Every structure is written in C-alpha cells, then in structure tokens.
Amino acid sequence: MNSPVGLHRVLAPQGVLPQAAEKLDTRAAIGPDEVRISVERLNLDAASFRQLTTKHAGDGDAVRAEVLDIITTRGKMHNPVTGSGGMLIGTVDAVGPESPLGLRVGDRVATLVSLTLTPLAVTDGLKNWDGHSEQVPAAGHAILFARSIAAVLPDDLEPALALAVLDVCGAPALTDRVVRRYGSRPHPSVAVLGGAGKSGSLSLAAARRAGARTVGIVPNRIERDRLAAAGLADHVALADARDPVALADAVSGALGGPADVTVVCVDVPGCEHGAVLATADGGTVIFFSMATSFAAAALGAEGLAADVTMLIGNGYLPGHATFALDLLRSEPELMKLLAERAG
Amino acid sequence: MNSPVGLHRVLAPQGVLPQAAEKLDTRAAIGPDEVRISVERLNLDAASFRQLTTKHAGDGDAVRAEVLDIITTRGKMHNPVTGSGGMLIGTVDAVGPESPLGLRVGDRVATLVSLTLTPLAVTDGLKNWDGHSEQVPAAGHAILFARSIAAVLPDDLEPALALAVLDVCGAPALTDRVVRRYGSRPHPSVAVLGGAGKSGSLSLAAARRAGARTVGIVPNRIERDRLAAAGLADHVALADARDPVALADAVSGALGGPADVTVVCVDVPGCEHGAVLATADGGTVIFFSMATSFAAAALGAEGLAADVTMLIGNGYLPGHATFALDLLRSEPELMKLLAERAG
Numbered sequence: 120m121n122s123p124v125g126l127h128r129v130l131a132p133q134g135v136l137p138q139a140a141e142k143l144d145t146r147a148a149i150g151p152d153e154v155r156i157s158v159e160r161l162n163l164d165a166a167s168f169r170q171l172t173t174k175h176a177g178d179g180d181a182v183r184a185e186v187l188d189i190i191t192t193r194g195k196m197h198n199p200v201t202g203s204g205g206m207l208i209g210t211v212d213a214v215g216p217e218s219p220l221g222l223r224v225g226d227r228v229a230t231l232v233s234l235t236l237t238p239l240a241v242t243d244g245l246k247n248w249d250g251h252s253e254q255v256p257a258a259g260h261a262i263l264f265a266r267s268i269a270a271v272l273p274d275d276l277e278p279a280l281a282l283a284v285l286d287v288c289g290a291p292a293l294t295d296r297v298v299r300r301y302g303s304r305p306h307p308s309v310a311v312l313g314g315a316g317k318s319g320s321l322s323l324a325a326a327r328r329a330g331a332r333t334v335g336i337v338p339n340r341i342e343r344d345r346l347a348a349a350g351l352a353d354h355v356a357l358a359d360a361r362d363p364v365a366l367a368d369a370v371s372g373a374l375g376g377p378a379d380v381t382v383v384c385v386d387v388p389g390c391e392h393g394a395v396l397a398t399a400d401g402g403t404v405i406f407f408s409m410a411t412s413f414a415a416a417a418l419g420a421e422g423l424a425a426d427v428t429m430l431i432g433n434g435y436l437p438g439h440a441t442f443a444l445d446l447l448r449s450e451p452e453l454m455k456l457l458a459e460r461a462g
Numbered sequence: 463m464n465s466p467v468g469l470h471r472v473l474a475p476q477g478v479l480p481q482a483a484e485k486l487d488t489r490a491a492i493g494p495d496e497v498r499i500s501v502e503r504l505n506l507d508a509a510s511f512r513q514l515t516t517k518h519a520g521d522g523d524a525v526r527a528e529v530l531d532i533i534t535t536r537g538k539m540h541n542p543v544t545g546s547g548g549m550l551i552g553t554v555d556a557v558g559p560e561s562p563l564g565l566r567v568g569d570r571v572a573t574l575v576s577l578t579l580t581p582l583a584v585t586d587g588l589k590n591w592d593g594h595s596e597q598v599p600a601a602g603h604a605i606l607f608a609r610s611i612a613a614v615l616p617d618d619l620e621p622a623l624a625l626a627v628l629d630v631c632g633a634p635a636l637t638d639r640v641v642r643r644y645g646s647r648p649h650p651s652v653a654v655l656g657g658a659g660k661s662g663s664l665s666l667a668a669a670r671r672a673g674a675r676t677v678g679i680v681p682n683r684i685e686r687d688r689l690a691a692a693g694l695a696d697h698v699a700l701a702d703a704r705d706p707v708a709l710a711d712a713v714s715g716a717l718g719g720p721a722d723v724t725v726v727c728v729d730v731p732g733c734e735h736g737a738v739l740a741t742a743d744g745g746t747v748i749f750f751s752m753a754t755s756f757a758a759a760a761l762g763a764e765g766l767a768a769d770v771t772m773l774i775g776n777g778y779l780p781g782h783a784t785f786a787l788d789l790l791r792s793e794p795e796l797m798k799l800l801a802e803r804a805g
Binding site: 135138232233362392409411412425426433434 | 544
C-alpha cells in the first residue's frame with residue numbers, strides 16, 4: 120500500500136521517512152497517489168554546492184561526478200555531509216488517479232519539498248552541466264508523494280528566477296510571521312545576516328513590509344553596494360557573520376542596539392554565536408542556513424546566558440510560495456537583485 | 463583585557479567564542495572578572511557519554527582515556543563528535559575582584575554553562591572513574607567568566623541529585639514558558655519523548671503544572687512502569703521515537719490526536735521526523751536532545767508539509783535553576799524518580 124509520506128519508496132533502512140533514508144526506490148511506475156515529473160533542472164542547496172565546490176577546489180568535473188554518484192547511489196540528491204539537497208523543475212508526465220496535488224500532465228512545476236526526500240533518477244549523466252553553478256540542467260524523472268508540495272511555475276516570471284525564489288520561500292513567510300507576532304513592540308528591529316542573498320533579500324523585504332526597522336549584514340563591499348542600491352533595508356552594514364563580536368557591533372551600530380529578531384541566511388558554518396550575541400534579550404533568532412549546527416546554537420546561547428528564542432527555519436508554511444512570488448512582483452528592486460543573482 | 467564571554471582564553475582559532483574554539487587556555491591564574499573552581503565531579507552530557515560508550519563498546523578504560531585525551535587536547539570537555547559537553551561541580555577557590563557572579567571562596571557550586579566553553583584542567587588522570595557512568599569524579603580546576611552562570615548547591619538536596627537536575631534545568635523552564643504562552647487553547651496537549659529521563663520527567667512535571675494534558679513516551683516496559691508509578695504524566699505510552707509512524711500513533715492514541723507541543727528529550731539521533739509527525743498543525747516542537755540534527759528537523763518538517771514551530775532548546779532562561787529545584791521539591795514522586803536515576 121502507498122504511504123502519503125513515501126514510506127513505500129524507502130529501500131534502506133526500514134521504517135524511516137524518505138528524508139532519513141540511505142536509499143530510495145526510483146522506479147518510474149507510479150502508485151495511485153503519486154506524480155511523476157520529467158526533470159528539466161535541479162537547483163542545488165547553496166550549502167551543499169558550497170561544500171562540494173570547496174571539497175573539490177572548484178574543479179567542476181569533480182563536482183559533477185560526485186553529484187552524479189550521490190544521485191545514483193542514494194536515489195535522491197542528498198548531500199551526506201551537509202544533509203541538504205535543493206529542489207527541481209520539470210514537467211508533469213504522469214498523475215496517479217488518487218493524487219491530491221491538483222497537478223495535470225503537462226504542467227511545468229517546481230517541487231517545494233527537498234531533493235533529500237524526492238526519488239530521482241538521472242539519465243543524461245548531467246552532461247550539460249559544467250559543475251560551476253547551483254543550477255544543474257538534467258534529464259530523468261522524479262516522484263512526488265501525496266503529501267509532497269509542488270508549485271505550478273507562473274507565466275509572468277523567468278523560470279530560473281521563479282525557481283530561485285520558490286527554493287527559499289519559507290524564509291520570507293516565517294520572517295513575516297515572527298515580525299507580526301512580535302509582542303513587546305510595534306516596530307521590532309530585524310537584522311538579516313546575508314542580506315544580499317536569495318533568502319536574505321526576500322526576508323529583508325518581508326520584514327520591512329511587516330513593519331520592522333531593518334539592517335542587512337553583508338560580507339563584502341560588492342554585496343554592500345548591491346544591497347544598498349536595491350534599497351531593501353533601512354541600513355546595510357559590513358561584517359563577517361562568523362566573528363561574533365564584530366557582527367554584534369555592526370548590528371548594534373546600525374539599529375541602535377541588538378536586534379529583536381535576527382535572521383540567519385548565511386550559508387557558511389559558524390554563524391550561531393554571532394547571531395545569538397547580536398540579538399536582544401527576549402528576542403528571536405531564525406536559523407535558515409542549512410549550515411547551522413544545532414549543538415553550537417543550543418550551547419552558544421546557554422554559554423552566553425542569552426534568553427533568546429531560537430527557531431529552526433521550517434521550509435514550509437501554508438501559502439509560502441504565493442507569499443514569496445507576490446513579494447517579488449511588488450518589489451521591483453528585489454526582482455532586479457534576484458534576477459541578477461539567478462543569472 | 464579580559465572579555466566577559468572569555469575571548470581572552472581562546473587559543474585557536476582566533477576571534478571565535480570559547481564554545482567554538484578548538485583549544486582553550488587553562489592557566490590557573492585568573493583575570494580580575496574570573497572565578498576559579500576546584501573541581502570535584504564532571505557530569506557528562508548524555509549524548510556525549512552514549513557516543514563514547516558506543517564507540518568503545520562499553521570498554522570503560524577506553525572511554526576514560528578518550529575523555530582525558532579530549533580534556534588535555536582541547537582544554538575543555540567538548541566531545542568533537544556530538545558537539546556537547548556537560549557540567550561540573552566543585553568549590554570556589556579564587557574570585558577576581560571584578561567578578562559579577564556573586565560567588566565566595568568556599569561556595570560549593572554547579573556550573574550552568576556547558577563544559578564545551580569552560581576552561582578545564584584535570585590533574586588526577588580521572589583515576590577514580592571507571593568509565594561506566596556519566597558522573598566523573600575528577601580533580602583539577604575550571605575557570606568561569608564574567609558572563610558564565612553557576613548555582614550554589616542547595617543544602618537540602620543530595621549533590622548528585624542537584625547536579626542532575628541543574629544540568630537540564632533549561633528544559634522544564636522552557637516547557638513551562640511554551641505551554642503558558644500557547645495561544646489557541648487553554649489546556650494544550652503535550653507529548654514528552656523520553657518522559658522517564660531527567661529532562662523528560664522534569665518537563666512532564668512542568669507541563670502539567672502549567673495546565674497541559676500530558677503523555678510521556680518511553681522506549682521499554684521498565685521505563686513505562688517507572689514513569690507510570692511516579693504518576694507524573696496523564697498517560698504513559700510505549701514507542702520507539704525513531705519510528706515516525708509508530709510514535710505518531712502512540713501520541714495520538716494517548717492524547718486523542720497529535721500533540722500541541724512535543725518535547726524531545728531522547729538522547730539518540732533520528733527522532734526529528736517522528737516529533738514533527740506527532741505534532742499538530744500550528745503546534746510546537748522543542749528539541750532538547752543534543753543528538754538533534756538541524757538539517758533533519760528543517761527538511762523533515764518541509765518534507766511533511768508540516769506547519770510546526772521548531773525550537774532549539776536553549777539551556778538558559780532567567781530563573782531556570784530555581785524553577786527546576788522548586789519543581790523537584792514540590793513533587794515527591796519526581797524527586798524519587800530522579801534520585802533513583804542519579805544513583
């Protein structure tokens with residue numbers, strides 16, 4: 120019998136959910152509540168792509184070979200080091216009669232569940248990818264379960280841009296929710312680490328729209344100039360998010376004190392302590408970076424005697440895709456910045 | 463100049479906080495705002511002790527040798543695999559003139575910041591420890607910074623019991639806060655995974671006192687009988703927290719539906735998906751286990767399309783030590799259960 124969460128596609132170990140599985144069953148024949156997608160492009164998670172590129176010192180051929188090996192071995196694109204995956208776009212080519220997803224054959228879609236739990240078979244050896252970009256042209260098929268999520272790509276946006284935004288659409292939605300529910304002040308202050316990136320710039324736009332005073336923290340002058348030109352944040356400041364004292368000083372300098380809400384969108388390890396130190400007592404840190412260490416965050420806050428609420432950034436909120444795409448459409452400078460990044 | 467968070471004790475790498483450091487400076491001479499403690503006993507974090515015991519197949523001598531090696535190499539008890547440490551008790555033997563901690567020479571104290579950021583030098587080779595218990599008799603010294611936290615041990619409680627409770631006192635305090643702030647219902651339902659353990663039983667007691675209906679989930683009959691006899695939970699149910707479907711069924715069976723709040727106190731990896739699946743839409747998961755994987759939690763919730771708030775269990779809340787000790791004193795069955803566990 121089919122499981123709505125895909126248990127029937129888990130080959131090993133027994134009983135775990137697909138995301139925890141070592142290996143998934145990628146057979147093309149679909150169950151009555153499944154959907155099969157003809158794959159067009161993968162979008163690797165930024166932390167995963169960075170880890171692979173660093174490991175192979177920028178050798179694109181080696182990166183491509185390892186991605187292919189992971190997909191072949193595991194039946195899914197699930198980086199074993201970072202634990203992260205990414206998402207994909209493609210065209211629906213088969214829909215089981217009991218699928219609740221509302222998709223039709225021919226729909227061009229982006230998957231909004233992680234590649235770490237999506238059965239995926241690649242048939243072209245990734246030959247059209249040079250290994251130097253997160254965007255991976257690919258041929259093959261992927262399977263969606265009854266409880267998966269996919270968004271039909273909008274007609275009015277470039278597919279690469281829509282994919283880039285949908286990939287991180289949980290970030291602006293959760294930032295919006297946290298800012299609006301922030302109890303103690305009407306206009307909380309928000310610091311976004313990695314403010315010029317995809318999830319960072321969307322989170323800055325969402326925070327300001329929800330009524331926050333904002334600062335975007337960036338690591339270099341190029342990103343500072345880019346973010347300042349876009350005008351998405353009240354302040355833009357330079358700091359290395361891995362340097363706790365420098366980061367806290369930069370945030371306080373811009374906002375007049377520590378942030379009520381700090382949003383971590385930097386895809387490098389080691390930003391947990393800085394995020395805690397930059398946040399006001401009683402405030403909230405939202406960790407969206409997949410490079411976040413649970414232990415470093417938990418013990419860091421304890422070690423600093425910091426009374427902060429720390430949220431694991433959930434990639435799903437009801438309506439997150441629509442929220443992010445509407446945000447994009449209503450902020451021309453955001454669209455311009457993200458279009459540049461998406462190439 | 464001394465840093466209140468101990469930056470001056472970091473030997474490598476430069477600029478990180480002590481918890482992120484590879485190696486700390488354990489020199490016995492204290493700065494003007496530091497406190498030196500003569501160490502009596504370490505209490506290893508449960509996840510750390512379990513990892514070491516498993517790695518060495520229960521060989522106590524090998525476990526002792528590795529703990530000693532970690533302390534000597536790093537200048538702190540910071541398990542590089544689990545990222546966790548523990549805490550210690552000892553006697554204050556020197557107080558810098560500018561220390562804000564309010565401690566006096568001769569005070570018997572427990573440190574409430576993690577051993578992962580506490581400079582520690584051991585001088586007895588841990589010769590009085592057999593490597594078979596989390597409680598490690600030890601001689602040597604440890605250093606507290608201005609922003610560290612330590613609690614003077616109460617006179618009315620056995621030191622081993624007080625230490626065991628103080629080690630996890632953030633868990634009942636945060637459970638209390640989350641249950642009391644739970645907006646949508648007056649009596650939210652709470653599931654505690656690992657309900658018969660230290661942090662689990664304290665969290666159950668805190669949840670019920672805050673007005674919740676509770677279920678304690680335990681992995682075997684011995685713990686079930688123990689927790690049921692203590693009467694700390696409205697329901698006690700058996701399930702392997704690593705089996706998502708079995709866990710969700712056990713929680714729903716006891717509470718009549720998924721839990722509004724799920725508290726994860728199980729010190730084994732792989733409980734993230736079960737915790738998410740056992741939690742109601744709009745509910746909250748609090749992860750206290752140091753074996754929690756950030757990526758598994760974030761991607762698991764996304765993959766299940768679960769709108770749950772996921773909290774990284776912060777070991778610090780204002781008043782957490784007093785809260786936990788008062789809870790203990792007011793619940794004789796809790797005290798009995800924890801005294802049995804603390805030996």
